[in-house]
Amino acid sequence: MTRAQKLDRLQEIFRDVLDQPALHITESFSPADCPEWDSVATVQIVLAAEAEFAMRVPTATVAHLHCVRELLDLVP
Amino acid sequence: MLHAALTAIHHVVPARRLTAAELEARFGAKSVQSITSLSGIRERRIVEPGMTASDLAFAAADRLLEARGIPRPSLDVLVVTTQTGDYQIPGTAYVLHERLGLSPHCAAFDLAQGCSAFPYSLAVAQGLFAAGLARRALVLNADAVSSILHPQDRTLVTLHGDGATATLLETATANEGLLGFHLGTDSSGWRYLCMPASGARQPRDESTRREITDEFGNVRTAEHFQMNGQAVFHFAIHKIPEVVGEALGKFGVSLADLDLVILHQANRFMIQQIYKKLGVPAEKQFFYLEDVGNLSGAATPAALSEAVRQGRVRPGALILLVSFGVGLSWGIALVRVGPHGLVPISASTELTLVNPNSQS
Numbered sequence: 201m202t203r204a205q206k207l208d209r210l211q212e213i214f215r216d217v218l219d220q221p222a223l224h225i226t227e228s229f230s231p232a233d234c235p236e237w238d239s240v241a242t243v244q245i246v247l248a249a250e251a252e253f254a255m256r257v258p259t260a261t262v263a264h265l266h267c268v269r270e271l272l273d274l275v276p
Numbered sequence: 277m278l279h280a281a282l283t284a285i286h287h288v289v290p291a292r293r294l295t296a297a298e299l300e301a302r303f304g305a306k307s308v309q310s311i312t313s314l315s316g317i318r319e320r321r322i323v324e325p326g327m328t329a330s331d332l333a334f335a336a337a338d339r340l341l342e343a344r345g346i347p348r349p350s351l352d353v354l355v356v357t358t359q360t361g362d363y364q365i366p367g368t369a370y371v372l373h374e375r376l377g378l379s380p381h382c383a384a385f386d387l388a389q390g391c392s393a394f395p396y397s398l399a400v401a402q403g404l405f406a407a408g409l410a411r412r413a414l415v416l417n418a419d420a421v422s423s424i425l426h427p428q429d430r431t432l433v434t435l436h437g438d439g440a441t442a443t444l445l446e447t448a449t450a451n452e453g454l455l456g457f458h459l460g461t462d463s464s465g466w467r468y469l470c471m472p473a474s475g476a477r478q479p480r481d482e483s484t485r486r487e488i489t490d491e492f493g494n495v496r497t498a499e500h501f502q503m504n505g506q507a508v509f510h511f512a513i514h515k516i517p518e519v520v521g522e523a524l525g526k527f528g529v530s531l532a533d534l535d536l537v538i539l540h541q542a543n544r545f546m547i548q549q550i551y552k553k554l555g556v557p558a559e560k561q562f563f564y565l566e567d568v569g570n571l572s573g574a575a576t577p578a579a580l581s582e583a584v585r586q587g588r589v590r591p592g593a594l595i596l597l598v599s600f601g602v603g604l605s606w607g608i609a610l611v612r613v614g615p616h617g618l619v620p621i622s623a624s625t626e627l628t629l630v631n632p633n634s635q636s
Contacts, residue, residue: 231492236310238307238310239431239492239509240310240314243506243509243510247513259511259514260507263468263504263506263507263510266491
């Protein structure tokens with residue numbers, strides 16, 4: 201899977217969790233770009249990504265997750 | 277070797293309610309609704325000025341002892357867990373020992389434990405029974421976390437309530453009571469639940485009173501209790517099912533053997549996720565947070581107390597108590613209710629501030 205394909209799948213997760221069907225995300229997309237992206241949403245996004253990509257994100261990474269890129273880098 | 281059984285339990289929350297409407301006025305409706313839809317917490321009970329966690333603990337203990345007709349000189353041990361004690365020195369156990377009128381031969385001490393307090397305090401008390409140091413003990417779990425939160429910290433204010441529980445432990449036969457414990461720590465996460473300027477490491481000064489707003493809009497200072505919610509949530513969702521599995525293996529019981537699995541009442545979504553991962557059926561689940569909030573160290577025992585009040589705990593029931601939080605820590609206790617069951621304490625579960633020196 202290419203990085204762009206991974207980003208597309210992450211985008212679906214962000215659209216679903218943030219309840220914004222037309223949302224377009226980039227690697228630098230962060231909570232500052234979206235008021236709905238709060239700490240609760242972060243957890244939901246991470247859990248959904250873990251299920252989608254069959255991966256486990258370290259809790260230390262979740263603690264300081266500031267943008268899409270940090271999550272994308274972990275996708276296998 | 278003496279063995280402890282849980283023979284009575286009671287909980288108390290403040291009468292004061294912090295409603296969703298009040299929070300929506302403070303943080304905005306959309307923001308609050310986003311959190312409450314997942315947390316499942318509609319109202320929180322919080323102390324009013326002048327009321328402390330030890331007031332709640334006193335009320336819970338006094339009502340339990342009166343209702344059960346327990347002679348106060350018969351208590352050998354008083355264990356108090358709180359992170360919001362009356363003083364840094366001395367421990368709150370001494371304040372409550374005097375206020376409850378306990379005898380000089382009754383040992384009293386605090387355990388500084390957060391949300392995982394209940395299993396830890398039961399384990400310590402069980403150890404005192406086994407050592408021959410106790411035949412009757414009172415365990416008090418109390419927290420008033422609302423008093424150490426910044427009022428603009430949306431993440432914590434919307435979740436936390438205040439409360440206290442009193443649990444009576446008495447000698448029992450070996451096949452009932454406190455049957456097993458599983459305790460553990462992931463100290464790599466201690467910073468995720470922390471009140472930085474609260475002790476010797478970071479003395480309070482002008483800089484610790486400076487307000488900081490995080491990326492999600494939560495306001496706090498170093499003198500307030502802080503939580504990295506996403507980290508704690510992630511830890512709980514993954515770690516707790518894992519250690520519950522370990523505990524069941526260690527105890528030699530399966531989910532099918534259990535009548536009730538009571539989890540720390542952090543928030544409904546988290547509890548549901550853990551139940552789902554464990555495969556706990558609905559009839560073995562229990563929730564007690566919607567009208568009171570997350571009661572921190574009192575949350576798990578208050579849920580047990582409420583389950584007793586609702587008739588969910590039958591005589592002989594096998595119950596798994598699972599608590600987790602500050603540390604990051606977890607504690608799991610396996611409890612067999614005695615053949616006579618746990619009879620609800622008929623006293624009120626509310627406390628209204630009248631006079632700090634005359635509450636009961």
